[in-house]
Amino acid sequence: MTSANVPETTREIHLAARPVGVPRLDDLVLADAKLPELADGQILVRNTWMSVDPYMRGRMDDRPSPVLPPFAIGEPLEGSAVGEVVASRSGAIPVGATVSHFVGWREHVVLDAAAAVVVDTAIAPAQAYLGPLGPTGLTAYAAVTDVAPVRPGDVVFVSSAAGAVGSVAGQLARKAGAARVIGSAGGPDKAAALVDVFGFDAAIDHRAGPVGEQLARVAPEGIDVYVDNVGGEHLAAALDALHVGGRVALVGQISGYNAVEPPPGPSNLLQAVLKQITLRGMQVGTYLPLMGTYTERAARWLADGSLRTRETVYEGLEQAPEALLGVLTGAGVGKVLVRLGG
Numbered sequence: 001m002t003s004a005n006v007p008e009t010t011r012e013i014h015l016a017a018r019p020v021g022v023p024r025l026d027d028l029v030l031a032d033a034k035l036p037e038l039a040d041g042q043i044l045v046r047n048t049w050m051s052v053d054p055y056m057r058g059r060m061d062d063r064p065s066p067v068l069p070p071f072a073i074g075e076p077l078e079g080s081a082v083g084e085v086v087a088s089r090s091g092a093i094p095v096g097a098t099v100s101h102f103v104g105w106r107e108h109v110v111l112d113a114a115a116a117v118v119v120d121t122a123i124a125p126a127q128a129y130l131g132p133l134g135p136t137g138l139t140a141y142a143a144v145t146d147v148a149p150v151r152p153g154d155v156v157f158v159s160s161a162a163g164a165v166g167s168v169a170g171q172l173a174r175k176a177g178a179a180r181v182i183g184s185a186g187g188p189d190k191a192a193a194l195v196d197v198f199g200f201d202a203a204i205d206h207r208a209g210p211v212g213e214q215l216a217r218v219a220p221e222g223i224d225v226y227v228d229n230v231g232g233e234h235l236a237a238a239l240d241a242l243h244v245g246g247r248v249a250l251v252g253q254i255s256g257y258n259a260v261e262p263p264p265g266p267s268n269l270l271q272a273v274l275k276q277i278t279l280r281g282m283q284v285g286t287y288l289p290l291m292g293t294y295t296e297r298a299a300r301w302l303a304d305g306s307l308r309t310r311e312t313v314y315e316g317l318e319q320a321p322e323a324l325l326g327v328l329t330g331a332g333v334g335k336v337l338v339r340l341g342g
Helices: 126-130 135-147 164-175 188-196 211-218 232-241 270-274 284-304 317-328
Strands: 009-015 028-034 042-051 081-088 098-101 108-112 155-158 180-185 202-205 223-228 242-250 278-281 311-315 335-339
Touching (some): 009 317, 042 098, 081 108, 098 126, 126 335, 135 242, 155 164, 164 180, 164 223, 211 232, 232 242, 232 270, 311 317
Parallel strands (some): 155 180, 155 223, 180 202
Antiparallel strands (some): 009 028, 042 081, 042 108
C-alpha cells in the first residue's frame, strides 16, 4: 500500500567530525540519501517530529558503550522520532498510521514494521510520545518509582529540573507521595518555571551561587531522594544534604558531557558510606517493558492537567544541529523537539 508522492530520496543529518569539547555546528552536516525499496514486512515513514536528547553527545565520541554504539563518521545520527506511514508492505501497520521508532535525524526512513510502534494521536499529540508519553517520561517514572523510589513524606531534589526528564520527574515524585519537591535550573526564568509551571515547592538557580549553599537554605532539614541529571557540583551538594538511607537515581551527567578530560568525581563521596546512601545508575532501555502501562497512566495525567509539560521546538531538519547544541548548553524549557512536517 502506498500514499501519493512517495519520495525516492530523503535528507539526513550526518556526523561530519567528532567534536572536541562543546560540539560545533559544522560537526554535523545535512546530506541527501537514496531510499531503499520496501521489502516484505517493511514500512516507509515520513518523520514529523524528532527528539533531541543530551545522551547523544556521548555517541558522537569514538568510545565504546555497553548501551549504544558510537555514531559513525559520514553516517546519519539516530534517535527517537514519530511520523506517518506513507507506504507499507506490512499487514500489521497500514498507510496513514502514526508510529514511533528510533530512526530519527532524517525526513524519511524505511524500517521493519517490528521496529515501529503505532501510537494513538486521539489521546495526545504525536510529539507527546517523544516526551511525557515516551522514553523521556518513562525515564522519569522509573527514576522515582524504582531506581530511587520516593516514599510518602520524602523531600526530593531534582537537577536539570526544567529539562525534559527533570520536569516530569518532579511532578511524578509528588504523585508518589513526596512532601516537598525542590528543583535546580540554570537562570531565573527557568527557576521560576519550576514553581509556576511544573509545581515544584522551591527552585535553585545554579548560576546564582554555590548549589550546596542554596540547597541548604531551601531544604534545611535535608533531603531523602536525589534525581541526578547533572553530576558534578549538584551530586556533591546532594550527598551532603541526603539523610541516612538516602537514595540517588543516577540518570545523567550533563555537566561533564562536553569535558575534554574526565571530570573529577565528588570529593565527598565518603558521605555515601557514612550515610548508607544508595547510588544507582539507570538506562531507560531496561524499563521498556513498562512503556505501555506507563503511557496509559501518563496520558490520563496529561488529559486531567495533573502532568504539565513544555516544549522547545525548532523548525525543520536544518535546525537539528542547532537544537542539539541548545540541549547541551541548557537552552530551552521542557522537551526539545524538531518539527519536520505536519
